[in-house]
Amino acid sequence: xxxxxxxxxxxxxxxxxxxxxxxGAGDEDLTPTEIAEAIRxxxxxxxxxQGSNVRKYLGxxxxxxxxxxxxxxxxxxxxxxxxxxxxxxxxx
Amino acid sequence: xxxxxVHGLAGGAKLVTAxxxxxxxxxxxxxxxxxxxxxxxxxxGVSHFIEHLFFKGTRRRPTSKEIADAIEGxxxxxxxSTDKELTAYxxxxxxxxxxxxxxxxxxxxxxxxxxxxxxxxxxxxxxxELRMYQDQPQDLVxxxxxxxxxxxxxxxxxxxxxxxxxxxxxRDDILxxxxxxxxxxxxxxxxxxAFGEGEILEAVRGRLALAAEPDGQPIAMPPEPLRDPxxxxxxxxxxxxxxxxxxxxxxYLHPDRYVLDLLNTVLGEGMSSRLFLNIxxxxxxxxxVHSFTQKHRDTGLLGVYLGVDPKQAVGAVNAVVAExxxxxxxxxxxxxxxxxxxxxKGRLRLELESTNGVSFWLAYQExxxxxxxxxxxxxxxxxxxxxxxxxxxxxxxLRAPIQMAVIGPFAKDLPFRTAVGA
Numbered sequence: 028x029x030x031x032x033x034x035x036x037x038x039x040x041x042x043x044x045x046x047x048x049x050x051g052a053g054d055e056d057l058t059p060t061e062i063a064e065a066i067r068x069x070x071x072x073x074x075x076x077q078g079s080n081v082r083k084y085l086g087x088x089x090x091x092x093x094x095x096x097x098x099x100x101x102x103x104x105x106x107x108x109x110x111x112x113x114x115x116x117x118x119x
Numbered sequence: 120x121x122x123x124x125v126h127g128l129a130g131g132a133k134l135v136t137a138x139x140x141x142x143x144x145x146x147x148x149x150x151x152x153x154x155x156x157x158x159x160x161x162x163x164g165v166s167h168f169i170e171h172l173f174f175k176g177t178r179r180r181p182t183s184k185e186i187a188d189a190i191e192g193x194x195x196x197x198x199x200s201t202d203k204e205l206t207a208y209x210x211x212x213x214x215x216x217x218x219x220x221x222x223x224x225x226x227x228x229x230x231x232x233x234x235x236x237x238x239x240x241x242x243x244x245x246x247x248e249l250r251m252y253q254d255q256p257q258d259l260v261x262x263x264x265x266x267x268x269x270x271x272x273x274x275x276x277x278x279x280x281x282x283x284x285x286x287x288x289x290r291d292d293i294l295x296x297x298x299x300x301x302x303x304x305x306x307x308x309x310x311x312x313a314f315g316e317g318e319i320l321e322a323v324r325g326r327l328a329l330a331a332e333p334d335g336q337p338i339a340m341p342p343e344p345l346r347d348p349x350x351x352x353x354x355x356x357x358x359x360x361x362x363x364x365x366x367x368x369x370x371y372l373h374p375d376r377y378v379l380d381l382l383n384t385v386l387g388e389g390m391s392s393r394l395f396l397n398i399x400x401x402x403x404x405x406x407x408v409h410s411f412t413q414k415h416r417d418t419g420l421l422g423v424y425l426g427v428d429p430k431q432a433v434g435a436v437n438a439v440v441a442e443x444x445x446x447x448x449x450x451x452x453x454x455x456x457x458x459x460x461x462x463x464k465g466r467l468r469l470e471l472e473s474t475n476g477v478s479f480w481l482a483y484q485e486x487x488x489x490x491x492x493x494x495x496x497x498x499x500x501x502x503x504x505x506x507x508x509x510x511x512x513x514x515x516x517l518r519a520p521i522q523m524a525v526i527g528p529f530a531k532d533l534p535f536r537t538a539v540g541a
Contacts, residue, residue: 049430083537084433096530099430104534107433 034074034081035114041065041088042105049098062101063092069108077112084108123481123491126320130303130331135481135491136319137311139474145217145312146474148209149224150482152305155278156203156339156415163273164280165288165296167201168245172293173208174199175237177230180223189223197223201278204415205486211475214313221322228301229328238290245285249277256361256526257426259353263524264363265413267351268420272342304333309482312474341417348520348541352532359406360432360527364439364539365422366519371414371487377500378512379412379421384459385451385509386410386442387423391458393442394423404428404435416487421516429527436523436538446513450506463501467494 044062066089075081088104126134154166180186190197195212197220208228212220252258262277269275279285306329310319345367369376387394387410398408408425427435451459470476471494484491492500521539525532535541 080437080537084534087533087537091531097528099528100530103430103433103529106431107437107534107538110434110437 032074032112032114034069034072034077035109035112037065037069037072038085038105038109038112038114041069042102042109045098045102045105049102059092059095063089066092066105075108075112078108079111081108081111084111123493124316125485125491128303128308128323128327129325130327130329131333132303132306132308132327132329133485134308134310134320134323135485136316137477137481138314138316139311139477140313142313142474143214144211144474145214145220145310145314146209146211146478147217147220147224148207148309148475148478148482149228150205150207150307150309150479150486151228151301152205152486153300154202154204154206155276155280156273157300158273158276158280160276161284162288162292162296163276163284164245164278165293166206166300167279168241168285168288169233169293169297169301170199170201170206170208171241171245172233172237173227173231175241176232176234177226178232179226179230181232186223186227189219193219195220203274203278205483207479207482209475209478217310217312217314217319218322221319225323225326233290233294233297235290238293242285242288245279246282249279249282249285252277252279256355256357256359257424260361260363260524260526261424263351263353263526264365264422264522267349267522267524268345268365268367268422269342269418273339274342274415274418298330299334302330302332302334303327304331307482307486309478309480309485311477311481345520345522348522348536348539350523350525350532350535350539350541352525352527352529352535354529355526356528357429357526359426360429360525360529362425362427362432362436362523362525362527363422364436364521364523365410365420366516366521368412368419368421368516368519369414370417370419372416373414373419375508375512375515376414376419377497378504378508379419379516381459381463381501381504382446382509382513382516383410383412383421384462385455386421386446389462391462393445394425394439397442398425398435398438402435402438404431404438408435408439429529432525432527432529433534433538436535440521440538443513443517447510447517450510453506456504456506456509460501460504464498467497 084107091101123137176182193216197210199208210220266275394408405425405427410423413420
């Protein structure tokens with residue numbers, strides 16, 4: 028099942044963290060460092076090479092997090108990575 | 120549709136008529152070659168300015184109210200539009216008032232006062248119109264898209280001009296431009312409806328008080344080729360992201376223009392198109408997603424518009440790019456090809472159901488293409504298209520570098536550039 032793939036699971040987890048920040052309803056202790064760690068977890072998987080631009084989008088999301096870009100922007104880039112992996116948007 | 124006839128008029132103007140005796144209306148359009156493509160940067164918007172001013176009053180009908188009353192007094196409609204390569208003035212009236220319709224249109228294009236006070240009043244109106252577009256991201260993104268499709272070229276500018284150019288235009292500029300371009304060799308009159316052909320010819324002959332010499336100004340140079348994909352972004356705090364992306368495509372003179380139109384139908388026209396079914400219905404990414412073409416004398420474009428949740432914007436762009444690639448990689452199924460052909464032919468027939476549609480269709484072809492195809496000829500061209508033709512044209516057009524305009528609450532354009540390889 029494509030939805031069971033580890034990379035998709037990890038990207039969805041990162042999206043959930045970012046969305047929690049974007050919606051203002053997340054854990055107060057959630058920091059950019061934790062989001063960056065979640066994205067790095069995704070980058071460690073070889074599976075991300077299966078989709079064109081997945082690594083690039085994840086790298087951009089990581090840079091955006093480090094640069095203090097708005098959470099919505101980071102989320103958009105992660106959604107793009109998920110889509111580039113061939114995963115649906117609706118399972119997040 | 121009724122058979123059309125082309126009549127040469129004194130001075131080089133042309134009249135194209137289509138008698139539709141079963142109708143109750145008559146439609147007339149005065150179509151002038153020109154439009155915003157002829158303008159340099161300083162005069163940007165002058166064609167559109169003149170179009171507005173022609174409704175402000177003539178020597179015989181000194182106010183805009185008298186012009187409107189003449190037509191609306193018999194229940195008719197009158198309006199005008201400026202495009203990049205033409206400007207059109209039109210009216211649709213009950214058939215028994217066709218001579219009145221002609222009289223009013225002749226009056227406004229050849230006897231307008233262009234009074235100094237009207238110029239100043241209309242300048243304020245147009246400046247407000249330009250400000251209005253700034254607040255309408257769907258319109259603004261289209262303008263940005265055209266800017267990136269035809270950079271540093273009149274085709275890439277807003278037809279209405281810029282705040283700066285409209286503020287600077289003088290009445291002398293306007294008079295000079297009108298005198299140069301509102302000339303008989305630049306005019307095609309389209310007429311369709313329930314009237315006698317002789318009646319129209321008689322009503323037009325000798326009454327067009329416009330210069331007969333050609334203006335001598337060639338249409339602007341073709342735009343430079345686009346070498347690389349590019350993204351033009353405007354950061355705005357909008358609830359939706361508004362995106363236009365596309366590629367250079369064919370002119371209205373290109374032999375494959377019908378194939379391109381069919382490809383556009385398959386891609387993004389209507390609720391049974393690929394973009395609608397995949398991007399909206401299956402993925403739920405956009406409320407409005409559609410494709411479109413624009414055709415000019417020596418260039419054109421195939422574009423896609425989408426209004427999406429900002430978080431899904433890049434993902435949606437990737438999905439659109441995948442649809443474009445799919446058109447290059449696979450032949451259309453027979454069923455989809457047949458459906459697209461029937462859609463195209465049906466829309467053409469519906470467009471030509473009204474006298475207004477017929478008058479525009481005839482005048483447009485005669486003015487810009489120089490010859491007129493009948494509806495049967497157009498239908499035969501559509502019927503002849505094969506799945507291989509569509510794939511060939513897709514491969515030809517869609518290998519061009521993608522240009523994209525984006526409006527939304529985005530901090531950077533980098534993910535968008537990645538999506539189109541810019």
